[in-house]
Amino acid sequence: MSDFLKHECGVAVVRLRKPLQYYYDKYGTALWGFNKLMLLMEKQHNRGHDGVGMGCVKLGMPLGEPYIFRRRDAAKDSLAGMFRREMKKFNKMERNEVLTREDPASIKNKFDFGGEVLMGHLRYGTSGEFSEGSCHPYLRRSNWPTRTLLVLGNFNMTNAGELNRKLIERGQHPIFGTDTQTVLEEVGFHLDEAHTDIYRRLRDEEEVDGQTRQDQISSELDIGKIVAESAENWDGGYTIAGVVGNGDMFVTRDPRGIRPCFMYMDDEVIAFASERVPLMTVFETEQDDINEVPPGEVITVSSKGEVHRSSFHKGEKPSPCSFERIYFSRGNDPGIYKERKAMGAALVPQIVESIGDNFEKAVFSFIPNTAETAYYGLMDGLRLYRRDQVKKRIAEAAKQGIVTEELLDELIMSNWPRGEKIAHKDIKMRTFISQEKGRAQLVSHVYDITYGLVGPDDALxxxxxxxxxxxxxxxxxxxxxxxxxxxKIVICSTAPQIRYPDCYGIDMSEMGKFIAFRAAESLRKKRGEAALLEEVYQQCKVEMAKPADERINAVQGVYEGLTPEEISAEVALLVTPEDIDWHGEIEVIYQGIANLHASIDEESGDWYFTGNYPTQGGVAVANTAYMHYYEGKDGRSYDLPL
Known part of the structure; x- marks a missing residue:
């Protein structure tokens, strides 16, 4: 993706099912769980660079001993730095004989992350400040372990403002600026309610000592029910994980499966991650051993290790984020690799038409490196297309009895697609530029090219x-x-035209930043239809005055009557640089929406392409984003403020 795009975060959860002594005896280290968490996070490093965090809960700690721990870091190279610092602490404690590697009990008692429940998060921020304080996990402390709560996730709530208002109506005092705090407080409220009900009943039923009462509360808490009650009013895409101070943990996924989540379980560990392959790699297992967490389900693991699953929301159409398939998830997942190749192959008819079916005068390449897999699919598709041409010509010649060596040489040896590595990204230059804000003149040097491969008669x-x-x-x-x-230069996108804001995880909420929208706006003005833009603005205001469940996406009116080809042609004009010494043609080709769905094996969401949002929160964001653009307002269009 040549345009840098912040997107979904990454989550990693490791829940040990055996005492630490077991892992020392079998694997030679009591830090087996800690090491697995580190690897799970490293294998998902593509999902977050703004900051990292991890948390740990130790099971069965004696009264008065700390049992919950957290680290967060928003510095450069924060993932490696965070684990490096923890291991330095561990090694220092060993040198000072505070603990020993051979004694798992001492590690559990003294090393902060020598526990059984471990959670990690990689952050790509779409709201709030980009600082250590905005990194997950968020922690809600109490002197009751059964009211202490640690939460992290990969999510955006489109109605965070509404959720905050609900907290205030209860008499709470939420901290604004991030929907993570809203989620933490909502789960914490229902946890407090359940805790208080159990406590009062036990207090009135019989007189028992404090530890016994705490144990009884812990055994009676229904974490699945608490999370389901909390999620009742959530509108957005989410994978959320949390752990209570007593060791009860949960992982939940939104009812439409917008945000991804996968699970691995054996007799030693229960683990969750945002992608399938990290679990396969870290636990050295096969694809079939990794299960997708069903949309609308809460999976809980009690402090005793009991696993429970419950659905809190059924009947919604699955709408997983298609950008996971196009770009976000690592391409070594077998399903994603196959689908990305199919996306590349699906562009063949449009490309063949663009180059006039003349492969002799065309060079094929890709940019950036993340497009490489789709490029392989494109080249396979082009070769299959050419092979079919050759077969038909040979069959026709055979019928006429004119198959000659010269004809075979012409067909077999010529006009085959030619792929080359044209563009090379200079990572050091990209880093330098990112550190030197305002140095726009350096941007053109982020990439370099291979010279001498493209001729003046070639289409690139x-x-x-x-x-x-x-x-x-x-x-x-x-x-x-x-x-x-x-x-001629032809730029081909494996994704369709991005016309609408996203509000479920990707940082795409400002209408004016979409080149497809700006192209549609430009076409309207060129055709003397600027009044339509005002009409859409007024309609957005009308829609936002309606009850949420009655609203429609008025922004779709901007595109009515405009073909994808017309918008693509206008995009080509808008992205053409004015200051280049070259006067060839530039063409832009986008994937068709039908071809995208045909390339992906499962149901997938397409709201950023079609405007058909899976929740009412998305409709509100689309209308609000257009209103903000028309009014000249910058910034995120989500409903965060009161």
Whole structure:
């Protein structure tokens, strides 16, 4: 994805099912769980660079001993730094004879992360401050373990403002600015309610000592019910994990499965992650051993290790984020690898038409590296297309009895698709530029090219994951590709035109930043239809005055009557740099929505392409985003403020 796009966070959960002594005896280390958490997070490092955090709860700690721990870090290279610091502490305690590697009991008592319940988070921020304080997990402390709560997740709540208002109506005092705090307080409220009910009943029924009462409360808490009650008014995409101070933990996923979550379980461990392959790699297991957490389900593991599953929301159409398949998830997942290749192959008819079916005068490449898998699929598709051509020509010639060696040479040896590595990303330059804000003139040097591969009569076809803002295309990529002096540059996107904001995890909520929207706006103005833009604005205001369940997405009116081809052609004009010494043609090709769905094996959400949001919160964000754009307001269009 040439346009940098912040997206979903990553979660990692490791719940040991045996005492630490077991792992020392079998694996030679009582830090087996800690090491697995570190690996799970490292294997999902693609999912978050703004900051990291981890938490731990130790089971069965004596009264007066600490039992819950948390670390967060928003510094550069925070993931490696956080684990490195913890291991330095561990080694120092060993040198000072505070603990010993051979004694798991001493590790559990003295090392903060020598516990049985471990959780980690990688953050890509879409709201709040980008600081250590905004990193997950969030912690709600109490002197009752059964009221202490640690929460982290991969989510955005589209109605966080409404949820905050509900907290205030109860008499609470929520901290604004992030929906993570809202989620923490909502779960914490229901946890407090359940805790108080049990406590009062036990107090009135019989007189028992404090520890016995605490144990009874712990055994009676229904964490699945608490989470289900908390989620009743949540509107958004989410995977949320949490653990109570007594060791009861939960993982839940939104009813439409927008955010991903996978689970692995054997007799030693229960683990969760945002992607399948990290679990396969870290626990050295097969694809069939990893299960997807069903949408709308809460999975709980009690402090005693008992696993329970319950559905809190049924009957919703699955709408997993299709950008997971297009770009976000690591491409070594077998299903995602196959689907990305299919996306590349699906572009073949459009590309063949663009180059006039002349492979001799075309060079195929990709940018950035994340588009490589789709590129393989494109090249396979082009070769199959050419092979079918050759077969038909040979069959026709055979019928006419004119199959000659010259004909076979012509068909077999010529006009085959030619792939080359044209663009190379300079990682150090990208880092330097990101540290030198305002140095826009350096952006065009983020990539470099391989010279001498493209001729003046060639069409240069370059595959990208998606074209969101078009900024990098205009400021960098097209300038670089133009140095090859082809007759034509064709930029192909494996994703369809992104026309609408996302509000379920991706940081895409400002209408004016979508190049497809700006192209539609430009077409309206060129055609003397600027009044339509005002009409859509007024309709958005009307919709937002309605009850939430009656609203429609008025922004779809901007695109009515405009074909995808017309918008693509206007995008090409908008991304063409003005200051290049090259006058060839630039064409932009987008994936068709039908082809995208055909390439993906499962149901997938397409609201950013079609405007068909799976929840009413999405409709509200779309209308609000357009209103903000029309009014000249910048910033996130989610319902966070009161």
């Amino acid at each position: 076809v370059v595959l990208d994951d998606s074209i969101v803002r078009g900024t990098t295309l205009k400021k960098s990529i097209l300038k670089i590709l133009a140095r090859t002096k082809p007759r």
